[in-house]
Amino acid sequence: MAVQRRPKKGSPQDKGQKPTWVVRYRDPAGKERSRSFATEKAAKKYDAEQAQALARGTWQDPANEKVTVGEVFEGWMHDTPRRQATMDLYDNTLRLQLPPIADHPAVKLTTKDVSNWYVQLTTCREWISKEDTGLAPGTARDQLRRLRSAYRWAIDQGIVIRSPVVIPKLDDDESVRREDIPTIEEVITVINLVREGGAEYTEVKQKGQQPRTYKTQPNPVIADMMTTAMLTGMRINELCGLILDDIDLKAGVIRVTRQLDVRTRKRGPLKTRAARRDIPIAPQLADILRRQRKGKSPTDWVFCGAQGQALRSSRVSVYVARAAKHAGVERVHFHSLRHFFASALITAGRxxxxxxxxxGHSSASMTLDVYTHILDRDGAGMRDAIASAIGCGISAGSRHLKAVP
Incomplete structure (x- = not known):
């Protein structure tokens, strides 16, 4: 590192010419770098900063200082071939969610900047509308995950040396609580009511008319669909998009490879890569799946309408909600069946x-975040496990522990 005056003081060129100060140094790759300053003070300050950055391993190529967050994100999303549905999601982030930080230099973005952006996403996105109420926290975290992936790409490309993106954990009111999980009795009550019909609900059929009370018709297909959700944890659009070819009764698994696209009413890509999975078929479920297979071809929908058409997830959700309200157990809704399945596995010790x-979660940490309140926090389950796994092999009836042969 060196600071040199140009022209040199006292040289023939120095007369009548305003001097500049040049900082020269070599980057980590050995390439010589230089930068000129109008004052010696500014040059020495820059020289000290570069020396410190080189010593700490935090030196950045000045050429990358102008690369914006938006450019990093766009470079990442186009770096590898992706499915159109995935590109649509990334494009939504780039166009609608990223504007507050998109023009910020990527190397200068701080964790505080990202945190402020997250708050904006979840409260009011003023760049869209002053009346905007923000995204759901889970959706906002999806934006952070995409930005984190873009920064990881930028690190690999040598554009930045670190990522400022930290994903906040789920707040207590966002994770699933024990009281959010319906009991098996509540679930079965609603399933039977859907199957048999008769749930009363009030609705205004046409504008200007008085509300009238109606009763739901029996719907054994949706009832079977609910039972399948309870025993597999599948998402509603995964079930709506399930075809007979996805079911392998011989191997005893449901292969989740696609889901129903609500816009096209055709099979489309899953929510995430992790959503592609094999789910074991419980013995109680096998009979239901066999019943739904009768008279259908391999590419037919497993759960369908009277004319063989795919079921709309919105229609299914409304039907379940009406039955749950009539039964007085409104915490039973279609997505709660997925929570019921997960909590049953967790409490069973899986x-x-x-x-x-x-x-189909992207990571075990995500499962822990969502179901943290279902885990055994008071130690009762751990005590039972110790008693059954270890305690049964000893005798505690005397002053000294003895192994039981």
Whole structure:
């Protein structure tokens, strides 16, 4: 590192010419770098900063200082071939969610900047509308995950040396609580009511008319669909998009490879890569799946309408909600069946990584975040496990522990 005056003081060129100060140094790759300054003070300050950055391993190529967050994100999303549905999601982030930080230099973005952006995403996105109420926290975290992936790409490309993106954990009111999980009795009550019909609900059929009370018709297909959700944890659009070819009764698994696209009413890509999974078929479920297979071809929908058409997830959700309200157990809704399945596995002692895989979560940490309140926090389950796994092999009836042969 060196600071040199140009022209040199006292040289023939120095007369009548305003001097500049040049900082020269070599980057980590050995390439010589230089930068000129109008004052010696500014040059020495820059020289000290570069020396410190080189010593700490935090030196950045000045050429990358102008690369913006938006350019990093766009470079990442186009770096490898992706499915159109995935590109649509990334494009939504780039166009609609990223504007507050998109023009910020990527190397200068701080964790505080990202945190402020997250708050904006979840409260009011003023760049869209002053009346905007923000994204759901889970959706906002999806934006952070995409930005984190873009920064990891930028690190690999040598554009930045670190990522400022930290994913906040789920707040207590966002994770699933024990009281959010319906009991098996509540679930069965609603399933039977859907199957038999008769749930009363009030609705205004046409504008200007008085509300009238109606009763739901029996719907055994949706009832079977609910039972399948309870025993597999599948998402509603995964079930709506399930075809007979996805079911392998001989191997005893449901292969989740696609889901119903609500816009096209055709099979489309899953929510995430992790959502592609094999789910074991419980003995109680096999009979239901056999019943739904009768008279259908391999590419037919497993759960369908009277004319063989795919079911709309919105229609299914409304039907379940009406039955649950009539039964007085409104915490039973279609997505709660997925929570019921996960909590049953967790309380049965299945390892979190196994639960995460069968649920189609992207990581075990995500499962822990969502179901943290279902885990055994008071130690009762651990005591029972110790008693059954270890205690049964000893005798505690005397002053000294003895092994039981």
């Amino acid at each position: 390892p979190i990584h196994e639960v995460s895989a069968v649920m």
